[in-house]
Amino acid sequence: MTRTLPLATAATxxxxxxxxxxLGAEALLPDSDTNVLEVVGILKSYxxxxxxxxxxxxxxxxxxxxxxxxxxxxxxxEVTLPKLLRHWWHDRINFEYAEYCxxxxxxxxxxxxxxxxxxxxFLQRCQAAIAAKTxxxxxxxxxxxxxxxxxPEQVRQLAYYSALGQFWRVMSDLFIDxxxxxxxxxVTTIPEVVAFIKAGLVAAAANPITYSVEIGGSRYDLLxxxxxxxxxxxxxxPYVEAVFFRGTPFLGTVxxxxxxxQISVDQGRFDYGALYADPLPIGGAGIPPTLLMQDMRxxxxxxxxAFYQAQGxxxxxxxxxICQSFQxxxxxxxxASLQGLLPHPADTPDPTEQATNHQFLAGWMDRLATSRxxxxxx
Numbered sequence: 413m414t415r416t417l418p419l420a421t422a423a424t425x426x427x428x429x430x431x432x433x434x435l436g437a438e439a440l441l442p443d444s445d446t447n448v449l450e451v452v453g454i455l456k457s458y459x460x461x462x463x464x465x466x467x468x469x470x471x472x473x474x475x476x477x478x479x480x481x482x483x484x485x486x487x488x489x490e491v492t493l494p495k496l497l498r499h500w501w502h503d504r505i506n507f508e509y510a511e512y513c514x515x516x517x518x519x520x521x522x523x524x525x526x527x528x529x530x531x532x533x534f535l536q537r538c539q540a541a542i543a544a545k546t547x548x549x550x551x552x553x554x555x556x557x558x559x560x561x562x563x564p565e566q567v568r569q570l571a572y573y574s575a576l577g578q579f580w581r582v583m584s585d586l587f588i589d590x591x592x593x594x595x596x597x598x599v600t601t602i603p604e605v606v607a608f609i610k611a612g613l614v615a616a617a618a619n620p621i622t623y624s625v626e627i628g629g630s631r632y633d634l635l636x637x638x639x640x641x642x643x644x645x646x647x648x649x650p651y652v653e654a655v656f657f658r659g660t661p662f663l664g665t666v667x668x669x670x671x672x673x674q675i676s677v678d679q680g681r682f683d684y685g686a687l688y689a690d691p692l693p694i695g696g697a698g699i700p701p702t703l704l705m706q707d708m709r710x711x712x713x714x715x716x717x718a719f720y721q722a723q724g725x726x727x728x729x730x731x732x733x734i735c736q737s738f739q740x741x742x743x744x745x746x747x748a749s750l751q752g753l754l755p756h757p758a759d760t761p762d763p764t765e766q767a768t769n770h771q772f773l774a775g776w777m778d779r780l781a782t783s784r785x786x787x788x789x790x
Contacts, residue, residue: 427777430785434773435758439747440780441740441788443602446719450737451605451744452594453716458738459587460711461704462580465510469577473570477625478545478552478563506703510576513655518572520658520679522650525575525621528639529568538567541625541632571635574623579647582619586612591713602744609748617644617752644752652749656742657779659684663698686742687783691735705731705738740788750776 425431430440441447468488475489476482484491486499486507498504528534542563546553556563590608593599599608621643623635635641661684666674676682686701693699709730712720720726720733751758755772756765 425774425777427781427785430780431770431773431777434747434750435769437603437607437751437758439602439606440743440785441602441747447602447740448594448600448605449715449719451602451741452591452599453713453719454708454734454737455587455741456591456713457708457711457716457734458741459584459591461505461707462584462587464505464707465507466577466580466584468505468507469510469514469573469580473574473577473623474625477570477627478542478566480552480555506707509700509703509707510580512700512703513651514569514572514576516658516660517576517650517654518569519660520650520654520682522653523646524639525571525635525641525646526650528635528641529571533639534634535564537632537634537636538564541567541627541634544627544630544632547628567634570625571623574635575621575641575647576651578619578621579643579651582612582616582643586616606744606747606751609745610752613644613648613748613752617642617648619643621647648749649753652746655685656687656746657685658682659686659688662693662700664696665693665699683779683782686739687746687780687785689735689739689784691732691739694731694735701735702731705734708734708738739784743785743788 433439441451468486471488472482472485476485479485486504487495542556546556546563552563586609589612590599590605593608599605619642620637621635621641622633622637622639624631624633626632641647658679659682661668661675661682668675689701694702694705696702712734716737717727720730723733750773753772755768756762758769760766760769
């Protein structure tokens with residue numbers, strides 16, 4: 413990864429201008445008519461795709477519980493010949509990308525949800541659900557007796573299926589509402605886009621994240637309300653950390669050879685997320701975001717399609733263009749998230765609170781020094 417911006421070494425942060433923008437209710441993305449068109453347009457299509465991802469993740473969590481070979485998990489319980497033919501013809505949403513994000517969250521962990529999934533309380537609830545599920549299934553019961561950690565780990569993964577599905581449910585509605593506000597002329601600038609997203613995140617911040625399954629007519633609470641897990645701190649923030657910042661090294665772009673030392677041994681130093689990605693490999697084998705770009709391509713608003721058509725190679729490299737617009741939009745979402753997470757109000761007159769806010773943002777700016785932040789300024 414090429415370093416493009418300097419790290420902090422002096423009292424004034426090298427990215428001080430961005431810190432001041434965030435404190436001033438602006439954004440990490442410059443305000444222009446073109447950027448507004450790209451960001452709102454791509455978030456409209458992203459919202460449609462997230463709606464499908466969310467429904468499927470929740471379906472798998474609720475109805476494919478400990479089904480070891482869920483051949484029809486992408487069908488949401490509706491298996492018909494026409495749908496099967498469309499699936500084989502690949503005329504469908506790429507739900508594999510949703511699972512890629514879920515597994516990235518599971519792998520990186522973070523937040524109270526990660527801690528709760530390792531607690532004795534969760535393990536007891538998990539064992540009760542597993543006992544009910546394996547009672548009439550000697551094969552899976554035998555598997556559990558031989559490998560006692562396997563099924564609990566599968567249940568932890570299903571909890572992430574459900575949590576990410578609940579998170580994307582909110583984000584899908586938020587992005588569609590943003591598009592409607594843009595169409596109505598209520599949102600016309602990038603700071604207004606960021607303010608809209610921030611308001612949505614704050615409104616949903618305390619939404620409880622719960623997960624229950626029904627087995628044999630009985631209900632098993634695996635993420636009970638008493639665990640105190642919430643939308644913002646326990647799912648949204650770990651999601652941003654795992655998907656926007658850390659990500660996973662894509663096959664074909666870096667060497668997995670340990671002797672090559674191209675991948676850090678410290679997951680906390682990973683910088684393969686959406687804010688760092690080079691859009692050019694989109695379309696190549698082993699690049700999971702290609703699936704997302706392909707899905708969004710089907711739901712682009714007409715004005716964004718016309719914009720892409722008028723640029724460069726037209727629609728021949730539309731997936732790369734979608735990725736570039738998507739990256740801009742993610743800097744807006746990051747701006748909204750950081751402003752929403754400020755320890756104190758951005759306009760606080762208290763010097764101590766001002767210093768705390770500045771230190772909070774400076775820490776995040778250190779991490780963005782190697783991101784595509786400079787590229788999206790062009």
